[in-house]
Amino acid sequence: MNVYAIRAIYINELSRTWRTLYQSIASPVISTALYFVVFGSAIGSRMQAIDGVSYGAFIVPGLILLTVLTESVSNASFGIYLPRFLGTIYELLSAPISAVEVVIGFVGAAATKSVILGLIIFTTARLFVPFEVVHPVLAFLYLVLLSMTFALFGFILGLWADGFEKLNLIPMMVISPLTFLGGTFYSIDMLPGVWRQIALFNPIVYLIEGFRWTFYDIATLAPLISLGLTVAMLAACFAVVVWIFRTGYRLRN
Amino acid sequence: MTNILAIERLTKTYDNGFVALKGVDLAIAQGEIFALLGPNGAGKTTLIGIVCGLVRATSGKVTVDGCDIAADYRRARQKIGLVPQELATNQFETVLEAVRFSRGLFGKAPDPVHFERVLRDLSLWDKKDQRIGALSGGMKRRVLIAKALAHEPQILFLDEPTAGVDVELRRDMWEMVRRLREKGVTVILTTHYLEEAEDMADRVGVINQGELILVEEKHALMRRMGQIRVTIGLAQKLEAPPEGLSDLPLDLSADGTTLSFTQKGEDCDDRLGALLKTLVARGIEFRSVNSERSSLEDIFIDLVGRRR
Numbered sequence A: 001m002n003v004y005a006i007r008a009i010y011i012n013e014l015s016r017t018w019r020t021l022y023q024s025i026a027s028p029v030i031s032t033a034l035y036f037v038v039f040g041s042a043i044g045s046r047m048q049a050i051d052g053v054s055y056g057a058f059i060v061p062g063l064i065l066l067t068v069l070t071e072s073v074s075n076a077s078f079g080i081y082l083p084r085f086l087g088t089i090y091e092l093l094s095a096p097i098s099a100v101e102v103v104i105g106f107v108g109a110a111a112t113k114s115v116i117l118g119l120i121i122f123t124t125a126r127l128f129v130p131f132e133v134v135h136p137v138l139a140f141l142y143l144v145l146l147s148m149t150f151a152l153f154g155f156i157l158g159l160w161a162d163g164f165e166k167l168n169l170i171p172m173m174v175i176s177p178l179t180f181l182g183g184t185f186y187s188i189d190m191l192p193g194v195w196r197q198i199a200l201f202n203p204i205v206y207l208i209e210g211f212r213w214t215f216y217d218i219a220t221l222a223p224l225i226s227l228g229l230t231v232a233m234l235a236a237c238f239a240v241v242v243w244i245f246r247t248g249y250r251l252r253n
Numbered sequence B: 001m002t003n004i005l006a007i008e009r010l011t012k013t014y015d016n017g018f019v020a021l022k023g024v025d026l027a028i029a030q031g032e033i034f035a036l037l038g039p040n041g042a043g044k045t046t047l048i049g050i051v052c053g054l055v056r057a058t059s060g061k062v063t064v065d066g067c068d069i070a071a072d073y074r075r076a077r078q079k080i081g082l083v084p085q086e087l088a089t090n091q092f093e094t095v096l097e098a099v100r101f102s103r104g105l106f107g108k109a110p111d112p113v114h115f116e117r118v119l120r121d122l123s124l125w126d127k128k129d130q131r132i133g134a135l136s137g138g139m140k141r142r143v144l145i146a147k148a149l150a151h152e153p154q155i156l157f158l159d160e161p162t163a164g165v166d167v168e169l170r171r172d173m174w175e176m177v178r179r180l181r182e183k184g185v186t187v188i189l190t191t192h193y194l195e196e197a198e199d200m201a202d203r204v205g206v207i208n209q210g211e212l213i214l215v216e217e218k219h220a221l222m223r224r225m226g227q228i229r230v231t232i233g234l235a236q237k238l239e240a241p242p243e244g245l246s247d248l249p250l251d252l253s254a255d256g257t258t259l260s261f262t263q264k265g266e267d268c269d270d271r272l273g274a275l276l277k278t279l280v281a282r283g284i285e286f287r288s289v290n291s292e293r294s295s296l297e298d299i300f301i302d303l304v305g306r307r308r
């Protein structure tokens, strides 16, 4: 294991975040605050509680994931796309490092940033609405797992993309809408029959349900299904990454 | 001497079917300075890319200090430093950050003493905290060299290190190459400036259209392939070339005032001596003697041109 290399990549990636601190942290915090002003306080006060949880508190886990999932994807994808774009990837390819080490460095850094963001949003939310977390340790671990999974997905995206537009395409056109429709603002039980069936095809529904369960111990779907799905996604992404490095796809000609 | 780099029957066919290397064999001794010459598109960067892990070989075998570049890639790559042909830098990093990152990637703990030495050698020390984006092109190239040396490699590849570089930096760079050689580092470089290869290299390889057409010790190459052109300015006009020197292809200029000949091979100096003696013996006075040795460049153009 080339630990120095992992550390070098990890620190390098986090210092990139540091250089763009305002964009990286301020914008998700501001947008989350706006959500709370609109949905939490203004509209939320007129909504009835869902499964005994006030509406303002109900949307907290989904809102955290809304940012964490998209940020994980865009961070990791940008992290590996940038050296490809700049040509500095030559250094990674010529270094004595394995695929796994590269992935740990990039994905680890992207996930770290997402988790920190998640905690910041959590704290911000706490300023607007009172709530208690039933399973704090599980909530944290699940947040880490989700961040890693989506960062890994982002890493694949960054290897696949051949332009900056494609980098933004997936987080904006896929992850964000699916999270929005994935039960951030409502329980899928509130959807009329056929829409509920359709919603069940959205994988993010399960993730938000699972994450909300760690917060309030309420779930319309079994939390274990959420966990299983997350682990399956993680494994699938990992397999794709290993394949990419084996074949040199988009990396070595 | 042991071979630090051994390349055997190396071929590369790109995905589009283009054959960039057609079975290259090459052995480089430890501590050698080797210049790889060849026209644009000859396959120099491809060859270096394969050794450094950027390009996959189609077939063939490469070992670095006995380590196979595929099976034992960790140990092989740790011994190699690469300065690529293209200037690829992260504009937002500082110089020192970039160098520290490189060393880390190659699996070594940060070594501030080494960083300082390398940066001072390349006149970058006072710029160590500047963002790379704020440096000039020549300075960026120095940063790339510093990055390549950050992990103390045994072999340094310089892919056209002096393209677009001013005289001073070029001189600094060769100074650095000499120092590296003193430490036993092997340097393999490609260049289009043949006088550089002439000045620096121990051996020269010429690659053309994916084939290594020649590898030879530089002096031997110049002796074998080089030619000398001698021009003698005469004090008095001659009507015809002096006789009795028929083994030399002497030319007399139209106005009868200069004699010249062009000679290939090693013994041209002896021949010139003999000619001058003869002229003196015959009472033919001369005012000037001028000899021009062909450069590696002439040899190179000759070699590649003949293959076309």
Ligand SMILES: Nc1ncnc2c1ncn2[C@@H]1O[C@H](COP(=O)(O)OP(=O)(O)OP(=O)(O)O)[C@@H](O)[C@H]1O
Pocket (backbone or CB within 6 Å): A253, B014, B015, B016, B018, B020, B038, B039, B040, B041, B042, B043, B044, B045, B046, B047, B085
């Ligand atoms: N990715 C690629 N796909 C297809 N062909 C390629 C690729 N990379 C290089 N080539 C071709 O392979 C040949 C050798 O290229 P290479 O870069 O090794 O040449 P070079 O000797 O370094 O030239 P130069 O002096 O211009 O740097 C060229 O004809 C080039 O067009």
Ligand SMILES: [Mg+2]
Pocket (backbone or CB within 6 Å): B044, B045, B046, B085, B159
């Ligand atoms: Mg080249």
